[in-house]
Amino acid sequence: MSPPPPPPRYTDLVCIGTGLSGIALGARLKTHYPHASAHFYDRNTDLGGTWHVNTYPGAACDVPSVLYSFSFAMNAAWSCVTPSQAEIKEYALGVAREYGIPERTTLGAEVLGCEWVEERGVWKVRVRRRGEGEGMEEWEHECRVLFSAVGGLVYPNVPAVDGVEEFQGRICHSAEWDRGIELKGKDVVVVGNGCTAAQIVPAVAEVAASLTQIIRGAHWLVKAPKINYTSRIQWIFRNIPLTNRLHRFLIFLVIEESFRLFGSSESSKRYRARRRPVLEKYMRKASPEKYHGILIPDYEVGCKRRVLDAGYLKSLHNPHVTLAKSATMRITPTGIQTSTGAHHKAQVIIFATGFKTGYFPLPIIGKHGVSMVDHFAELGGPGAYKTTAIHGFPNFFMLLGPNAATGHTSALMAIENTIEYALRVLRPVLGRNGRAVTVEIRREKEREWVLGAQKELAGMVWGSGCQTWYNTESGWNAMTYPWSQTHLWWHSLWVRWDDWIVTYGETPAPPPTRGPLVLISFVVMCACALLFGESSKVHSRIAEVVY
Structure with a gap:
């Protein structure tokens, strides 16, 4: 097998990450600026991002599939409303191949850091990958425009628990799933209680000898829609114009309406009050009575991300499945000892404890040697203008950056809106008649947007008192967007050029009006x-x- 070709040393654009954000960028870049050169780097062995990495048992989408696809690449072949990890990855790779992204990607390459070179108006990207044999090769790649598509949920949150080295079985985090782990006939302990755990527990319960789930808090669960797309429906979506798009639009409207859950208005409070007894009734009916006290939350609906129940509550009725509320104190050679003093035997321990949030560790150095970490510290916390642009970092954009996550609808909609906006901002730089060297958001406009978002978030349901991963200990919310996706779409339609510093080369020209x-x-x-x-x-x- 011949080694992969060496990557280029200069392109107009570099994108770090080839998950759904990077794939969407590559596709839209080819549509908007087909003449622009671009290269993609990913530390993984294949494209797909989250849907390549997360292969744990039961991994599936918890957003309607028609919204978990790009508007420019509608998929008429979804098997159901909540497709599996394998089906989503297959879709993502298909889009990537259609737009020629694999040919412009270097896999197994870790970006060590990025630095803006002011005197030359370029980003210098330091890259490392394993070379032939056991050695490592490093190089620098320069570009005019830099995109970060690494997302905000990348680094697993592995609890610091004593005794790991003593355990005689297997341990893994759900985001680093080891396919070599044998679950059939084993005693399994799952630590965590969220969207991932709700998928793992019923899948593992089917084959394990015993399964114990250890939780610290409760979540509101919503019954998952069990709707399969038959071959006849798929035929209609493929052959009758606009039916799939109308289907998408109607589902978008229904889900967008649920954004009212998060607001601070009296109307939103009444809406949450109406939803609570509905969800509580469902949870009490679907789960064993002995677990009602630890399953049903005591906080407002919407304060934490809702969990889709596709068999989780039903699995708790199995006699070999146990639910325990406690903190994990120590891992012993044969299991886990909790703060209540109980010992749960285990041959396999699975941490479904999510990711480090509000955490953007990629070393990126902007103008005047200021790092992105230092910039966020000066700002008060991670934040970006319209979730994507940072003052002092010219020609740099983040996809699924600070406050880009949605609490109610598909992240792909936020991705598309952000990409369309960023590419519009870059028209003076990348357009065929573009004569600009850099575009950079003004400091006061960045602060106005970020602090305005934080002010709005402080009054929303996420600040109502529950312990949610959306907020840091200081109360700063770097995760959720405080307005609807319709709001983000509207604010992405055009560029307010007064908010931007556009620097031209030898022949000055006014920005687009x-x-x-x-x-x-x-x-x-x-x-x-x-x-x-x-x-x-x-x-x-x-x-x-x-x-």
Whole structure:
């Protein structure tokens, strides 16, 4: 097998990460700026990001599949509303191949750091990967534009528990699943209680001799829709124009309406009050009575991310499944000892304890040698203008950056909105007639947006008192977007150039302006987005003219 070709040393754009964010960027970049060169780096062995890494038993999507796909690459072949990890990865790789992204990607390559070179107007990206034999090779890649598509949920949150080295069985985190672990006929302990654990427990319970789940808190569970897309429905989506897009739009409207759960208004409070008895009734009916006291939350609906129940509560009725509420104190050679003094025997321990949040560890150095970590500290916490741009970091954009996560709908919608906005901002740099060297958000506009978002978040349900991974100990929320996805879409439609510093080269030129054409184009764009999606040629042409 021949070694992979050496990566280029210069391109117009570099993207770190080839999950769904990176794949979407590569696809839209090819549509907006087909002449621009780009290269992608990923530390994993394949594209797909989350859906390549997370292969734990029961891994599946907990967002309707029609929304967990790109508007420019609608999928008529989903098998069901909540497809499996394998099906989602297959879809992602198909989109990547369609837009030629694998050929522009170096896999198994870890980005060690990025630094802005002011005098030359480029980003210097330091990369390392394993070379031939046991050696490592390192190089520098320069680019005009840098995108971070590593996301906010990358590094597993592994609890610091004494006795790990003494355990005689196997231990792994759900995000670092070891496919060599044998679960059949084993005594298994699952630590954690969230979306991942709710998928792992019923899957493992089918084969394990015993399963004990150790939890510290409760979550509101919502019954998962069990809807399969038959071959007839798939045929309709493929062959009858607009049916799949209309299906997507209607589901979007239904889910978008649920954003009211998170607000601070009296209407939102009444909405949460109405939802609570409905969810509690379902949970009491679906779960064993002996667990009601530790399963049903005492906080407001929406304060933590809702968990989709696709068989979890039913699995708790199995005689070999035990639910225990306690903190893990110590791992012994034969199991786990909890704070209550109980000892739970285990041959396999699975940590379903999520990820480190509000944590952006990639070493990125902007202007004047200021690191992104230092910039966030000065700001008060991680934050970015419209979730993507940072002052002092020219031509740099984050995908699924601070406050980009949604508590109610698909992250892919936020990804698409952010990409479309970033590529519009980059038109003076990457456009065919672009003469700009850099684009950079103004400091006061960044602070205005970030602090405004934090002020809005402080009054929402996430600040109502529950212990949620959305908030840091100081109360700073770097995870959730404080407004609806419709709001993000609206604010991504065009660029307020007064918010940006556009630096030109030898021949200064004014930034693009919005004239009377904007109102007409906006109406046409809305119609095209609803009828044909972002991929329509009409939309692309209008965007090229306006932006």
